[in-house]
Amino acid sequence: MPYLFVHFREKLTIDGEQVYFALSRDGYNWESVNGGEPVITCTKGELGCRDIEIVRLHTGGFVILATDLCIVNRMDENYNVDWKKVNSSGSKCLSMWRSDDLVSFSEQELIYFGRDDFGCLWAPEVFFDEDNEVYLIHWGSTVSEDDYSHMSIYCCKTKDFKTFTEPELFFSKDNEILDSHLVKAGDTYHLFYKNSSDPPMNMHATSKSLFGEYKHDEKFEDYMSTLDRPGSYEAPTTYELPDGRWCLMLDFFGCEKDKMGFVPFVSDKVGNADLRMCKENFSFPYGFKHGGVIEITQQEYDRIKSYYNVK
Secondary structure (H helix, E strand, C coil): CCEEEEEECCCCCHHHCCEEEEEECCCCECEECHHHCCCECCCCCCCCEEEEEEEECCCCCEEEEEEECCCHHHCCCCCCCCHHHHHHHCCCEEEEEEECCCCCCCCCEEEECCCCCECCCEEEEEEEECCCCEEEEEEEECEHHHCCCCCEEEEEEECCCCCCCCCEEEECCCCCEEEEEEEEECCEEEEEEEECCCCCEEEEEEECCCCCCCEECHHHHHHHCCCCCHHHEEEEEEEECCCCCEEEEEEECCCCHHHCEEEEEEECCCCCCCCEECHHHCECCCCCEEEEEEECCHHHHHHHHHHHCCC
């Protein structure tokens, strides 16, 4: 089965913080689309985007969401970034595009959820609640109440990506958390997220209810703690490989920019969080930064390759 990976690239130029596509026939070996250039360039907001998500709508078509943010434009002359300022003064909107065919896209929309007290809206992801036929959009934000010093996961619901419910708190801890990824396997909801401290690393929790209490996975934490620089991984995303195995991608940023990108972790089946690093079986044309993967049809794969002349 073919796959589409939607992501951005970590560069010192604005063209990196745009929407990029990559394709794979097997989920292991990836090829760039459009010659490694963006397939969508931002025209509104901060004129850049990060933390990109794609969802196939159950009614047909696709939606792409992203953090409305251009870090390159916020760097000083020494390429430093004031992350506290980004969290407090970053965009209170998400960027959104629609597509029916994955080669033509609507104009960029800036989605505002009506909360002026939010700081930057980080890393949007979408979970489709099949029981209620509603999409849950979740993201990380700080709020003005505590001087933008504590990030938690917030959410809202939509049926059509035109009207949205009022944002509410989805998941929070004593320490800051970010980069939530939510997936359901069988009757279990799996929540992956990044702890910013105590300890700084990726975590996993499960629940039998979407909004129920999530139980911490100590075994997952134990394994993550064995990684070299575990705090340098973030942006979890998962997908099922053609052989039925489960792949967790974590974005490693603890190195030079041209070496940053996703690292794969694999278990024997979807829902088994006994995931282990498996870099030797995967190949990438360059570093993919914070994005998402969906399965696509052979027709969609062929259309993208033909339109962008993928070599």
